[in-house]
Amino acid sequence: MSHKSLFSRALSAAPDRLHFAAHSHHLWPDASFEAQQQTWLDANRHADHKWDLVFGQVVPQAQAHVAAELNLPSPDSVVFSSNTHDFLLRLFSGVAHKPVRILSTDGEFHSFRRQADRWEEVGAAVVTRVPLAPFDTFGDRFLAEAARGGHDWIVISQVFFRTGGLFDRIADLAALARPEGPWVLIDGYHGFMATPTDLSAVADRVFYVAGGYKYAMAGEGACFLHAPPGFCPRPVVTGWFAEFGDLSGPPGGVQYRSDGGRFWGATFDCSALYRFNAVREMLDQQELDTAGVAGHARDLARRFQAAVQGGDAGVLAEADILNPVEGDGPRARFLALRHPQAQVWCAALRGAGVVADVRDDVMRFGFGLYQDPQDVDRLIAACADL
Known part of the structure; x- marks a missing residue:
């Protein structure tokens, strides 16, 4: 067909x-073209009150679509940004000590690869990179290194962008995650809406980041993070949208949302979320x-x-x-x-x-x-x- x-x-x-x-x-x-037009119409119809619509309808719809796709227990664990690099910075900032000890691979995408190299240059991070090759032994080798401990943060792709290899040991990795560390981040950009992904069994232990540029067919700007409860509760790099909602924190100190919204940034272009919602609705209508x-x-x-x-x-x-x-x-x-x-x-x-x-x-x-x-x-x- x-x-x-x-x-x-x-x-x-x-x-x-x-x-x-x-x-x-x-x-x-x-469908995304029509959604882009609707963004303009809504922005000018509602003007100063546009954000009431965005956070009252557009964001909750997008959160629900992500949660349904990944079989998450709650859409409240999902937060959006214009790119995944924003979330790398916020997560990194939440590690209490420096240098941050990171376990990753030699096959991660450039947002992480370049940033990790630069963190190492200034002594902010120490990165251990497990080679992907030979890939038939990679999963065992990576998990063995992770189990040795001594890492604050573990970063790995669900599907590796260069070779198309798929990491299918997420549950084993999640078993090592703790709120005090290590934190596990799965880069799902080549997995989200590319292959069925069920995070229900690990949603309380792993971070998952992806976006709409590829298989979600929504273009740039519709990136998201699923954040497990209790992990990185107070990122140092933070935007003012993170101070709205159910807040927690020390008396007199900076307050954070207690759900995934603790990773919100600041003002952003919401048109990508309109496009993402429209694409998901199109797929539903087509029974795809x-x-x-x-x-x-x-x-x-x-x-x-x-x-x-x-x-x-x-x-x-x-x-x-x-x-x-x-x-x-x-x-x-x-x-x-x-x-x-x-x-x-x-x-x-x-x-x-x-x-x-x-x-x-x-x-x-x-x-x-x-x-x-x-x-x-x-x-x-x-x-x-x-």
């Missing part, structure tokens, strides 16, 4: 383009859930993978598929192909109107609702011409 009609504006904006970077800048559905969308993407990825492995996609047969489609279990929504010529191939495809992306020697092809089997066949033909 084709779902292209849901993306008519985005597809008509560049009708000759083949966009296979749904894992990067996911195209926006028509994450499992269904992931299944559609998996079928497309499997079709492309078969062509690559069978030699029908030309020189791509020489590449290593780092995260091949195997069965119907949870997985990344992209295929990662490693080859020394990845940069050259990606540039050549872009010149032919095909959008994929590349990280060092790894080329990534992402799949989503706005593609169909005919698009994959056109992709295969373009690859065969390389």
Whole structure:
């Protein structure tokens, strides 16, 4: 079944383009365009009282959507910001002593990678990075390091952005988390709405951060944090929105909300939350859930993978598929192909109107609702011409 009609504006904006970077800048559905317009109308209709509407309706709706997607016990644990980097800073600030002892990997996204490097430069952090390779032993190696103790903060991706490898030991990691440390942060950006994710069993022990730029199809600005109760109750980096609601704190001191709202920042552009809510409502109307969308993407990825492995996609047969489609279990929504010529191939495809992306020697092809089997066949033909 084709779902292209849901993306008519985005597809008509560049009708000759083949966009296979749904894992990067996911195209926006028509519903998000209408939501963007509604943001403007509401802002000007309500003017000074806009925030009553935003915090009375828009934010609670977005919290409920996130909680439903992740099977969280309460939507009150969810707080929003314009990017995930904000939450890294607020969590880091809440560790009482410096340097902060961090356990992570050598495969985290740039927001954390760059910031962690800089914290180390100034002596604010000591970071232990467990290598992802070889990935078949990674889970055991990472958990062994975590169990050794001595860490204040553990940061790891649910799905690794470069290779598409999936970390499926979150429950084991959560068992180590304590309010006094270590705190566990799961970077779910390549997991949220990419593959079904149930945090109900660990929601009281792990932080989870993600956003709308990719598989939630809402664009920039709709990032969120799930914060377990009792962990990091008083982040030092804090915004004035965190002082509204059910407050706690020392007499005469700075008061914080007692739910996830303790991580609120300050004034922000709320249009992304309008878009996120509209996309979720669109999916509900179409009777599409994450499992269904992931299944559609998996079928497309499997079709492309078969062509690559069978030699029908030309020189791509020489590449290593780092995260091949195997069965119907949870997985990344992209295929990662490693080859020394990845940069050259990606540039050549872009010149032919095909959008994929590349990280060092790894080329990534992402799949989503706005593609169909005919698009994959056109992709295969373009690859065969390389």
